[in-house]
Amino acid sequence: MFKCSMESLNSVFAKISANAELYIPADNCDGKAVYTKWAEGVELSNQLNTVKSPKDFFFPQVEDMMAFKVEGKNIELIDIRKAQEDFVVFGVRACDVKAFEVLDNVFLVDPVDSYYAERREHGIIISVACGRPSETCFCQTFGIDAANPGGDITVWYADGNAYWQSNTEKGEKLLASLGLESCDSAAVDAEKAKIANIMKKLPLAELKADAFGGGKTMELFNRPEWKALSESCLGCGTCTFVCPTCQCYDVKEFNTGKGVVRFRCWDSCMYSDFTKCAHGNPRLSQVERFRQRFMHKLVYYPENNNGLFGCVGCGRCLAKCPISMNIVKVMKTLGGNA
Amino acid sequence: MNARNEALIPHIAVITDVRLDTPDIKTFRVVTPDGKKAFDHRPGQCAMLSIPGVGEAMFSITSSPTNTEYMEFSIKKCGCVTEWLHQAEVGQQITIRGPYGNPFPVDTEFAGKNLLFIAGGVALAPLRSVINYVRHYKDRYGKIDIVYGARSKEDLLQYKEIMEEWVNDEGVTVHLTIDREQPEWDGHVGFVPNYVKELGFDTDKTVILCGPPIMIKFTLAGLTELGFEKKQVYTTLELKMKCAIGKCGRCNVGSKYVCKDGPVFRLDELDELPNEY
Numbered sequence: 001m002f003k004c005s006m007e008s009l010n011s012v013f014a015k016i017s018a019n020a021e022l023y024i025p026a027d028n029c030d031g032k033a034v035y036t037k038w039a040e041g042v043e044l045s046n047q048l049n050t051v052k053s054p055k056d057f058f059f060p061q062v063e064d065m066m067a068f069k070v071e072g073k074n075i076e077l078i079d080i081r082k083a084q085e086d087f088v089v090f091g092v093r094a095c096d097v098k099a100f101e102v103l104d105n106v107f108l109v110d111p112v113d114s115y116y117a118e119r120r121e122h123g124i125i126i127s128v129a130c131g132r133p134s135e136t137c138f139c140q141t142f143g144i145d146a147a148n149p150g151g152d153i154t155v156w157y158a159d160g161n162a163y164w165q166s167n168t169e170k171g172e173k174l175l176a177s178l179g180l181e182s183c184d185s186a187a188v189d190a191e192k193a194k195i196a197n198i199m200k201k202l203p204l205a206e207l208k209a210d211a212f213g214g215g216k217t218m219e220l221f222n223r224p225e226w227k228a229l230s231e232s233c234l235g236c237g238t239c240t241f242v243c244p245t246c247q248c249y250d251v252k253e254f255n256t257g258k259g260v261v262r263f264r265c266w267d268s269c270m271y272s273d274f275t276k277c278a279h280g281n282p283r284l285s286q287v288e289r290f291r292q293r294f295m296h297k298l299v300y301y302p303e304n305n306n307g308l309f310g311c312v313g314c315g316r317c318l319a320k321c322p323i324s325m326n327i328v329k330v331m332k333t334l335g336g337n338a
Numbered sequence: 339m340n341a342r343n344e345a346l347i348p349h350i351a352v353i354t355d356v357r358l359d360t361p362d363i364k365t366f367r368v369v370t371p372d373g374k375k376a377f378d379h380r381p382g383q384c385a386m387l388s389i390p391g392v393g394e395a396m397f398s399i400t401s402s403p404t405n406t407e408y409m410e411f412s413i414k415k416c417g418c419v420t421e422w423l424h425q426a427e428v429g430q431q432i433t434i435r436g437p438y439g440n441p442f443p444v445d446t447e448f449a450g451k452n453l454l455f456i457a458g459g460v461a462l463a464p465l466r467s468v469i470n471y472v473r474h475y476k477d478r479y480g481k482i483d484i485v486y487g488a489r490s491k492e493d494l495l496q497y498k499e500i501m502e503e504w505v506n507d508e509g510v511t512v513h514l515t516i517d518r519e520q521p522e523w524d525g526h527v528g529f530v531p532n533y534v535k536e537l538g539f540d541t542d543k544t545v546i547l548c549g550p551p552i553m554i555k556f557t558l559a560g561l562t563e564l565g566f567e568k569k570q571v572y573t574t575l576e577l578k579m580k581c582a583i584g585k586c587g588r589c590n591v592g593s594k595y596v597c598k599d600g601p602v603f604r605l606d607e608l609d610e611l612p613n614e615y
Contacts, residue, residue: 065347068390075390077433214593217610248587249581264586283614296587300592301593
């Protein structure tokens with residue numbers, strides 16, 4: 001384990017960014033924490049987490065995939081991808097680190113999504129333990145430990161220092177290059193105990209996912225409660241856009257005047273045309289679309305991924321939904337707990 | 339990086355023949371620019387076709403894998419991509435990627451069985467590749483019955499092939515029907531579900547059923563009356579797709595993705611999924 005003082009964190013950032021682009025959570029002009037490319041003067045945000053999750057780093061909101069040159073009846077396919085450079089993301093919380101695993105199970109299984117894989121390969125994740133988890137946090141419901149967030153390197157803040165520990169080969173290599181002072185883990189052990197204590201007292205500490213998981217499709221799909229739960233849903237898709245695990249995307253094209261670019265962009269199962277096709281739409285109303293989102297996170301995804309849930313309890317949808325509907329209310333209503 | 343091996347990156351292909359099959363269905367013959375078949379497939383698998391600037395969509399490959407020279411797609415005019423394709427001429431290049439999805443179990447569960455194909459309208463397109471495959475390897479299967487219906491005689495897909503080839507095959511019986519009487523038609527008149535019941539098939543058959551949801555529903559009721567079980571019946575589904583590889587998230591029925599876990603399902607398997615297709 002290594003340490004540096006909080007005051008010297010900026011010089012560590014400078015060292016990291018000498019070799020690779022570094023992104024850290026920083027407050028924007030609206031006071032919202034967003035991942036920002038580090039440069040001298042960019043200050044680390046004090047907020048618990050960023051408005052949007054860091055999934056953009058591997059699965060950008062909009063991404064050009066390929067281009068076509070169309071001349072008369074002929075089409076030429078143009079590979080427009082650029083070689084991916086190494087990059088480092090600092091400040092990722094335990095929930096969002098786990099979300100990468102959820103996304104990996106989608107994009108890295110055969111046939112591999114090479115766009116995602118290429119970025120994943122070149123990205124280094126430095127997580128930070130949550131010293132001040134908030135009332136919307138429920139990562140522990142899904143077995144995630146906010147005190148041990150994982151990633152390539154984990155950082156803990158304690159008694160005016162940042163403590164660094166590598167978890168992977170990539171992380172070890174980077175950490176070794178930073179020239180930090182070696183230390184024991186006493187301060188970190190105390191910090192972990194402190195975090196564990198706070199976690200126990202969080203309002204959602206007792207939320208259980210036992211009523212959900214693979215094999216529960218028929219039991220939960222036809223529950224009458226979906227109607228009342230979804231009644232006020234606006235179908236705005238905010239929950240899916242701030243969600244660190246939502247991975248649905250659309251593929252579209254636009255004519256640049258010099259050719260056609262095919263791109264993909266985030267899509268949302270909450271939207272009415274998401275499943276609309278020429279012969280009709282299997283999810284005609286918001287009840288069905290709302291149900292799909294939560295059934296996917298809580299039943300379909302775990303069924304296909306050895307029980308791993310598709311929600312990581314980051315709480316963004318709790319904070320952002322304009323009508324205050326969210327996965328916790330769904331779990332409490334259908335699971336009859338807490 | 340070899341772009342050709344990437345899941346989402348298509349190949350260029352060219353349309354070498356366009357056949358007007360019915361007033362709203364055309365059959366397109368497709369090969370690579372150097373005249374070869376774009377890739378091998380199994381009966382019931384699909385491919386993503388696109389016209390850059392218009393869009394990309396999933397279509398069943400209607401030609402049989404035993405055709406090693408080209409692929410065919412029977413496409414009904416009903417949306418952006420299909421409307422564009424319908425005005426395309428021979429020599430037009432398009433893009434193609436695939437094959438996608440699980441095929442019908444022609445070499446396993448179907449082997450040695452009497453087969454009953456039931457289709458309505460454009461739904462003959464996905465079954466044609468299976469029908470021509472089992473016709474090609476006829477000694478591997480028992481008796482083959484084909485019940486096919488459409489709105490009118492003009493709406494029967496592949497009518498020429500049916501009348502010139504299928505009906506002449508030994509061991510193959512074709513039962514055609516149209517919804518309403520019309521002057522030059524002396525065959526059966528009536529809807530597919532009723533016709534299946536009238537024909538009263540023995541339950542020793544494996545059924546391959548495809549058509550609009552309403553036809554499937556009533557045909558299945560008829561088959562059940564005749565004593566068929568759901569595990570004897572196979573169908574193929576179609577939902578909106580973008581990636582075709584189980585990642586874009588829109589073609590799921592419960593935990594199954596039609597693009598990679600389907601499109602072929604046995605009806606008893608579908609019974610275990612939510613009715614959302």
